[in-house]
Amino acid sequence: MDSRTDYGRLAGDIRRWIRDRVAEASVSGLVVGISGGLDSAVAAALGAGAVGNRNVMGLLMPCGSSREDTEDGARVCEHLDILSRIIELSPVLEEFLEAGGMKDSTELNRANIKARLRMAMLYAHSGGRLVLGTSNYSEISVGYWTKWGDGASDLLPIGRLYKEEVRELAKALGLPRWVIERVPSAGLWPGQSDEKEMGVTYRQIYDYFTGGELPEMTASRIEDMVRATQHKRRPIPYFDAREWMEENG
Numbered sequence: 001m002d003s004r005t006d007y008g009r010l011a012g013d014i015r016r017w018i019r020d021r022v023a024e025a026s027v028s029g030l031v032v033g034i035s036g037g038l039d040s041a042v043a044a045a046l047g048a049g050a051v052g053n054r055n056v057m058g059l060l061m062p063c064g065s066s067r068e069d070t071e072d073g074a075r076v077c078e079h080l081d082i083l084s085r086i087i088e089l090s091p092v093l094e095e096f097l098e099a100g101g102m103k104d105s106t107e108l109n110r111a112n113i114k115a116r117l118r119m120a121m122l123y124a125h126s127g128g129r130l131v132l133g134t135s136n137y138s139e140i141s142v143g144y145w146t147k148w149g150d151g152a153s154d155l156l157p158i159g160r161l162y163k164e165e166v167r168e169l170a171k172a173l174g175l176p177r178w179v180i181e182r183v184p185s186a187g188l189w190p191g192q193s194d195e196k197e198m199g200v201t202y203r204q205i206y207d208y209f210t211g212g213e214l215p216e217m218t219a220s221r222i223e224d225m226v227r228a229t230q231h232k233r234r235p236i237p238y239f240d241a242r243e244w245m246e247e248n249g
Contacts, residue, residue, distance in 0.1 A: 005165075007172035011046065014157050018050035021155055022130060029055035031125050032132040033118055033150075034084070036060075036072025037182055038175075039134040039158060041080075042166055045173045046157045047132050048080050056082040057129060061121055063089035063114040072182070079176060085125075089117050115149025123152075130154040138163040138205045142222060143229020144198055151232065162209070163202035198225070 022030065030047040034040050047056045058080075060073040070086065077084035093114060097103050105113070122131050133153025135145050137160050145151040158166050163184070170180045184194040184202065195201050200221055207214055208222045 005168070007169050011049070011169060011172050014046050015050040018047060018132075018155060018157055022051055025130055025154070027128050027130055029057065029129045030132045030155075031057045031059060031122055031129040033122055033134065034058040034060050034073040034076055035134075035185075036069045036074075036076060036179075037184060038163075038170055038179055039136055039166060039184075040073075041076045041175055041179045042170050042173065043132050043134045043157055044076065044080055044082060045170075045175060048082055049173075053081045054083060056080075056132075057125060058082050058084040059118075059122060059125060060084060060086045061089050061118045062086070063093050063117060064110075069185075072179075075176075076179065087121055089114070089121065092117055112146045112149060115146035119149050119152050126154075132157065133159065135159055136163050136166050137161050138202050139194075140233065141209060142198065142200075142205060142225040143232050144194065144225070145232070147232050162206045164206050200225075 018030075022028075029051055032040060032044050032047060034044060044056060044058055058073070058077045060070055060077070062070045074084065074086070093110070096113060096117065097105060097110070102109070102113075119131075131152075131154045133150070133156040135150060135153075135156060136158050139145050140151075140159060158169070161169065167180055200218055204214055204218050205222060206212070208219060214222075
């Protein structure tokens with residue numbers, strides 16, 4: 001990270017940016033999924049500073065999650081003094097899998113369904129609010145997110161910050177140490193951690209994109225992730241029938 005970065009000033013400018021986007025949309029607040037982890041805590045803190053803590057709704061949506069995740073999420077909401085609600089999605093997931101004949105789904109497919117159920121719930125609560133996304137640039141760059149799940153939102157306040165930079169921003173925002181030092185995890189299954197699942201660390205992702213030195217195997221792993229997930233970062237492709245008709249009419 002650039003040691004010259006003034007993260008306090010950055011936080012202020014992001015808050016103003018959020019406030020402007022909310023005003024442009026003619027809404028009064030924000031809704032954000034709270035996991036108990038760093039990214040959602042930082043996004044919620046920025047949102048609260050932008051529009052007022054009582055104009056931010058934090059949804060805690062356990063879906064086969066550990067009790068610790070839910071408890072940490074509740075602690076984040078309490079620390080920020082934002083509105084909060086716990087919505088248990090575990091039975092919804094099981095009903096969904098049963099209805100779709102997918103009870104034997106792979107762990108990865110179940111994880112993607114969880115992310116999409118959570119996003120559907122966020123948008124169900126978005127009346128008069130914008131959905132505040134929590135993805136960071138490290139995850140976006142390597143495709144570590146679910147299409148139409150945690151990748152869907154109205155605003156991405158930390159979407160151009162690497163994970164390590166989000167951590168520095170959290171310090172400037174005065175978030176508790178236990179949030180800043182928490183092992184990054186989407187809580188998709190017991191013992192799941194982001195870095196273990198990706199096979200690389202957030203620091204290695206940062207070094208890869210900023211010209212740092214990495215073992216060849218690690219760099220190759222990141223390159224493969226970027227290449228395999230290009231479709232996630234591109235606009236939805238469509239066949240240009242208008243152009244076709246002009247050329248073949």
